[in-house]
Amino acid sequence: MDGIVRYLPAAKREFLRREGGNFVGDPDRQGTDMLPQETMAMIRFFKSPEEMRCTWVVDDGCVFLYPATQPAPGNGHSVPVQYCAVHSYALERGMDWQSFKQADCVQYPLCVYEQDSRTVLALQEEPGHAGVPCLNNPIGPPMYRSLEGTIIYLLGERFNEKVQAYGREHFPE
Secondary structure, eight states: OHHHHTTSOHHHHHHHHHTTTOOBOOTTTSOOOOOHHHHHHHHTTSSSGGGOOOBOEETTEETTEEEEEEEOTTTOOEEEEEEEHHHHHHHHTTOOHHHHSOHHHHHTTEEEEEETTEEEEEEOSSOSSSOOHHHHSOOSSOHHHHTHHHHHHHHOHHHHHHHHHHHHHHSOO
16 A cells, blocks of 8 residues: 555645544545446446445545646647555556456546446546546546556457447547
8 A cells, every 4th residue: 555655645644643544435434426327337347336345535536646737739838637655556566457446446537337238437526525637737638548458458359349339439539
């Protein structure tokens, strides 16, 4: 955990220290404001809604989010972004972040659920408490392209091919 928390601001490191390093939020101390499709998406990783757990929310975001800046394409101005400390830790060490991170975090900010015997892939209507950088600051490729690896990981190549074709048709660059 030491390698992960070093990315975090002091207040979040202190919070985790007070919690004994436990990053899973206590539902009795922290309510959720999950929308129905978010709940449906998370249930696929748990046996029941009662077993669902999320990380602590600190300063209106996941306890593992940390602030950074990134240059915007074209003008080079720095724009604020938030990164995941767990993701950064895994990438820095050459680890497969998708098998390292919690399942619900891997799919974030996507929702994947079953409806009327069909698999539905959607973007969370309100992705948690923290802003998703690619939604708020268009500094990279469109989400359907930047999340391609996650879509393949969750739903396979064939499903991703359909998503990519849809994206190219409906969101030309």
